[in-house]
Amino acid sequence: MSLIKVGSQPIYIKYLDKIEHTTAYFVLTFFWLLAFFKKEKIRTIIIVLSISYGILLEVLQGTITTYRTFDYVDMIANTLGVLIAFLVFKIIEKKQFNLLNSL
Numbered sequence: 001m002s003l004i005k006v007g008s009q010p011i012y013i014k015y016l017d018k019i020e021h022t023t024a025y026f027v028l029t030f031f032w033l034l035a036f037f038k039k040e041k042i043r044t045i046i047i048v049l050s051i052s053y054g055i056l057l058e059v060l061q062g063t064i065t066t067y068r069t070f071d072y073v074d075m076i077a078n079t080l081g082v083l084i085a086f087l088v089f090k091i092i093e094k095k096q097f098n099l100l101n102s103l
Helices: 014-036 040-063 073-103
Strands: none
Touching: 014 040, 014 073, 040 073
């Protein structure tokens, strides 16, 4: 969806676009982390790839399309989604570890 032409939204909500960016990158990163739950060495790669992907898509929007624009704030929202996903993942992992140790 990042490179396709999107029509106007029926209801305007200020900063909804940024919330959508954050949510999309949260979901992307969180499910990648879950998919490689037991592979700690891959986590850094997942984080770097997710952030890089967000930056790359913003650059492509500004360079190869005439109907989308480059936006630094979108890159920040994408990165925020990645970091929140990692934080939530670490909290879940810690709770699971504590649960297993208490058994």
